[in-house]
Amino acid sequence: MTRTLLVLLVLSALTFLLTSLAPGDPAEEILRRGGVQPTAESVAVLRGELGLDRPLFSQYLHWLLGVLRGDFGRSHVDRAPVAAEILSRVPATLWLAGVASLIAVGPAVLVSVRAALRPRALDSRIARAVAVTVAAVPPYVVGILLISLVAVGARALPTGGDGSPEAVILPAVTLGLAGTATLLRLLRADLAAVARLPFVKLAVAKGLTARRTVMVHALRAAAPGAITAAGIVLTELLAGAVVVETLFAWPGVGQLAVSAIRQRDIPTVQAYVLLVALGTVLVLALAELCASLADPRTRR
Amino acid sequence: MRARGGARPGAGAVAVAALGTALLAALAACGGQGDAGRAAGALVLAAPRDLVAGPEDPYFTHRTLGVWEPLVTLDGGMRPAPALATGWERSGGGRRWTFTLRTGVRFSDGTPLTAEAVVANVERFRRIAPRPSAFFSLDAGMEAAYGKLTGVRAEGGKVVFTLAEPVADLPARLADFYSMIQAPSAFGAGGEFAGGPVGTGPYTLVSWSKGRQAELAANPGYWGGRPAFDRIVVKTVPDANARVAALRAGEVAGLMDKGALLPGQVAAVAAEGRFRVTRTPSVLTHYLTFNASRGPFADPRLREAVDLAIDRRAIAGTLLAGTATPGAPFLSPIFGALSDPGLRPVHDPARARGLVAAAGRPAGPVSILISSSETGQFPYADIAEVLRADLRAVGLPARVNVAEATKAVMEAGDYDIFLSAYSVPNGDPDYLFRRFLRSDAAWNRERNLGYRSEEFDRLIDRAAAAAGADERRELYHRVQRLLAADRPMIPLAYQDNPVVTSSAVRGLTQSPAYLVDLAGLAPAR
Numbered sequence: 001m002t003r004t005l006l007v008l009l010v011l012s013a014l015t016f017l018l019t020s021l022a023p024g025d026p027a028e029e030i031l032r033r034g035g036v037q038p039t040a041e042s043v044a045v046l047r048g049e050l051g052l053d054r055p056l057f058s059q060y061l062h063w064l065l066g067v068l069r070g071d072f073g074r075s076h077v078d079r080a081p082v083a084a085e086i087l088s089r090v091p092a093t094l095w096l097a098g099v100a101s102l103i104a105v106g107p108a109v110l111v112s113v114r115a116a117l118r119p120r121a122l123d124s125r126i127a128r129a130v131a132v133t134v135a136a137v138p139p140y141v142v143g144i145l146l147i148s149l150v151a152v153g154a155r156a157l158p159t160g161g162d163g164s165p166e167a168v169i170l171p172a173v174t175l176g177l178a179g180t181a182t183l184l185r186l187l188r189a190d191l192a193a194v195a196r197l198p199f200v201k202l203a204v205a206k207g208l209t210a211r212r213t214v215m216v217h218a219l220r221a222a223a224p225g226a227i228t229a230a231g232i233v234l235t236e237l238l239a240g241a242v243v244v245e246t247l248f249a250w251p252g253v254g255q256l257a258v259s260a261i262r263q264r265d266i267p268t269v270q271a272y273v274l275l276v277a278l279g280t281v282l283v284l285a286l287a288e289l290c291a292s293l294a295d296p297r298t299r300r
Numbered sequence: 301m302r303a304r305g306g307a308r309p310g311a312g313a314v315a316v317a318a319l320g321t322a323l324l325a326a327l328a329a330c331g332g333q334g335d336a337g338r339a340a341g342a343l344v345l346a347a348p349r350d351l352v353a354g355p356e357d358p359y360f361t362h363r364t365l366g367v368w369e370p371l372v373t374l375d376g377g378m379r380p381a382p383a384l385a386t387g388w389e390r391s392g393g394g395r396r397w398t399f400t401l402r403t404g405v406r407f408s409d410g411t412p413l414t415a416e417a418v419v420a421n422v423e424r425f426r427r428i429a430p431r432p433s434a435f436f437s438l439d440a441g442m443e444a445a446y447g448k449l450t451g452v453r454a455e456g457g458k459v460v461f462t463l464a465e466p467v468a469d470l471p472a473r474l475a476d477f478y479s480m481i482q483a484p485s486a487f488g489a490g491g492e493f494a495g496g497p498v499g500t501g502p503y504t505l506v507s508w509s510k511g512r513q514a515e516l517a518a519n520p521g522y523w524g525g526r527p528a529f530d531r532i533v534v535k536t537v538p539d540a541n542a543r544v545a546a547l548r549a550g551e552v553a554g555l556m557d558k559g560a561l562l563p564g565q566v567a568a569v570a571a572e573g574r575f576r577v578t579r580t581p582s583v584l585t586h587y588l589t590f591n592a593s594r595g596p597f598a599d600p601r602l603r604e605a606v607d608l609a610i611d612r613r614a615i616a617g618t619l620l621a622g623t624a625t626p627g628a629p630f631l632s633p634i635f636g637a638l639s640d641p642g643l644r645p646v647h648d649p650a651r652a653r654g655l656v657a658a659a660g661r662p663a664g665p666v667s668i669l670i671s672s673s674e675t676g677q678f679p680y681a682d683i684a685e686v687l688r689a690d691l692r693a694v695g696l697p698a699r700v701n702v703a704e705a706t707k708a709v710m711e712a713g714d715y716d717i718f719l720s721a722y723s724v725p726n727g728d729p730d731y732l733f734r735r736f737l738r739s740d741a742a743w744n745r746e747r748n749l750g751y752r753s754e755e756f757d758r759l760i761d762r763a764a765a766a767a768g769a770d771e772r773r774e775l776y777h778r779v780q781r782l783l784a785a786d787r788p789m790i791p792l793a794y795q796d797n798p799v800v801t802s803s804a805v806r807g808l809t810q811s812p813a814y815l816v817d818l819a820g821l822a823p824a825r
Binding site: 022028042046077078079085144148151158247259 | 353354356357430432434437439509510511512535536537538539541542545546548549550551673676704705707708735742746
């Protein structure tokens with residue numbers, strides 16, 4: 001617990017420093033929108049208004065105290081409170097990540113079980129090859145392919161988040177496929193390792209069918225690893241959402257982050273980075289907890 | 301394992317396929333409401349940025365949405381044209397300007413447009429400036445726009461501006477953003493928006509989902525008649541590929557606003573018969589800026605050599621894919637008569653080589669600085685490479701430096717040539733010259749341009765107060781000839797701004813300042 005808090009404190013300082021020390025003057029960037037050069041006076045006035053003229057440590061303390069109260073400051077771009085803005089976009093990202101995880105988990109479990117049952121069968125090998133291929137293609141390319149084939153070509157689904165329920169399919173498939181590949185790799189390796197354990201061999205020797213051995217014993221033994229893997233994949237999905245949300249005009253937190261970076265909206269970028277870091281720490285801690293519940297050996 | 305036959309061959313693969321199909325089917329079934337997310341019966345357009353900025357912004361919405369109107373707007377030649385003011389008179393040598401208002405105009409809340417309402421808007425601007433905006437910052441450039449304003453008052457139904465010093469072209473400076481008029485009831489005591497925007501335009505803002513879309517409805521009381529589309533939805537789609545995909549998939553009927561299509565996308569979209577691409581000249585010009593405060597380019601012969609070495613035609617025609625024209629006079633042709641037609645682009649590598657030989661080749665390669673944020677909008681990385689090759693060909697080896705924060709690099713003096721685009725949203729040349737190149741301009745001093753010209757300073761000061769159009773034109777032509785000889789900055793190319801609609805929509809027009817007339821859109825017969 002103390003360790004987690006310390007990690008978070010260091011993360012907050014790094015987040016603040018890295019984004020604040022990034023070269024360039026946000027006050028000028030804000031005023032320069034539209035391609036017009038602002039005067040030195042108005043840059044100075046805005047710097048004062050945004051508190052950019054104070055010493056860095058005092059800026060950090062002010063920011064950290066705000067963050068602890070749930071106040072991430074106001075956007076440099078439109079002065080709206082950052083926390084409310086992020087909160088309003090969280091449901092869209094969670095919905096996308098949730099559907100994407102379903103898409104990631106289903107095929108990954110099926111293919112890895114099949115591979116454990118019959119590692120040399122043609123379909124296992126094809127499935128593996130497909131998984132490796134998919135893993136090698138960046139989500140951006142998968143997304144563009146899906147958009148041009150399914151949305152533009154067949155007009156079967158919308159190209160992006162237009163508010164309709166089916167709009168989630170293409171971005172979720174794009175995001176999910178990236179997770180499938182990771183999960184499949186980890187799960188298959190785990191199952192293969194478990195299959196070599198003595199108790200599985202014993203089960204087989206006692207006449208249990210291969211299917212039952214894998215489904216009941218091996219999967220269970222491989223579960224802690226799989227849960228950890230799922231945690232990793234979930235954090236990957238949240239991070240990958242940045243690319244996918246931009247590509248599909250999906251109104252989530254990732255798209256907000258990209259436009260904030262483009263506009264050098266530092267308070268929004270800081271809040272995003274800190275929350276993603278916090279989310280990662282929490283998800284991994286939760287995965288560790290679940291894994292220990294699933295595996296009595298780690299509970300000591 | 302022994303019992304391999306326990307599973308039917310291929311069962312796994314079948315199960316995977318079945319699960320995948322089931323998931324997709326389940327998800328599609330969730331979409332039972334069909335196209336509910338798409339606004340039924342409305343015209344749907346997309347723009348790269350949110351054209352609504354919200355209550356904290358001095359304007360709330362971009363001018364292009366047609367929610368509010370200004371006193372004065374600009375025509376296609378960037379000349380002041382009537383909007384809510386039907387005419388204006390100058391007296392006292394430019395110290396007093398009287399604006400006559402259009403009659404029978406009402407705000408969307410039903411209250412009439414009066415001279416007092418106009419005065420309240422101008423006074424609000426002066427009170428809240430400087431104030432940043434997503435569209436057009438109200439900063440100390442307020443003085444460049446309004447001059448030294450001593451008073452603004454309503455007089456017999458007209459609006460009178462009185463100035464301490466003459467301003468020759470007040471209407472042009474006030475055009476569009478600087479003369480937005482909304483109902484005084486739209487603002488609270490501090491000048492902030494009390495609720496939504498209350499303007500006089502053809503549309504009203506019905507709903508707004510930040511970063512996603514704005515929905516407009518026709519204003520039934522509009523003085524100019526009812527527009528053809530009752531409802532318009534403008535979506536925000538920041539990614540250029542996503543925008544074109546939405547257009548091709550028929551989800552949006554058009555793309556508009558600055559950077560709607562990237563130069564590289566124009567040809568392909570225009571080639572499809574079901575779209576109409578409209579290209580209009582814009583206020584945006586690509587410039588090369590020299591660091592003449594040190595090193596090689598303090599020598600005017602080398603600045604001239606660069607000017608002659610550049611193949612502007614190749615850059616405009618090939619790299620910018622014909623969406624730009626080669627630059628020569630400092631003011632692009634959209635400034636009309638103010639642009640000096642006597643200046644032409646010259647590409648003469650042989651003479652450039654001679655100049656480099658005479659001046660002496662620099663000790664190391666010169667640096668070409670570009671901003672990483674601009675490379676997403678224009679092919680600056682490619683242009684910089686072509687510039688590098690052009691310069692090397694005349695004996696000036698160069699390297700390209702892509703920086704995130706070009707301001708810091710320039711202030712440190714760590715550059716030789718800077719490539720960037722600038723625009724003048726209100727079309728006023730004084731705005732540009734005074735901020736960039738006057739000897740005391742912050743941009744000039746802080747970024748080490750090293751341009752000091754008393755003659756330039758004198759000429760732009762005289763032009764700002766010049767009473768007659770002829771005198772003004774003559775002064776600005778002299779300014780441009782001076783800049784063409786001194787070369788503190790050189791115009792590389794004048795950028796077009798392409799916008800597109802499906803052929804089911806007609807009437808798309810766009811001004812050089814990227815203003816699209818939404819009320820002019822209509823279904824094609």
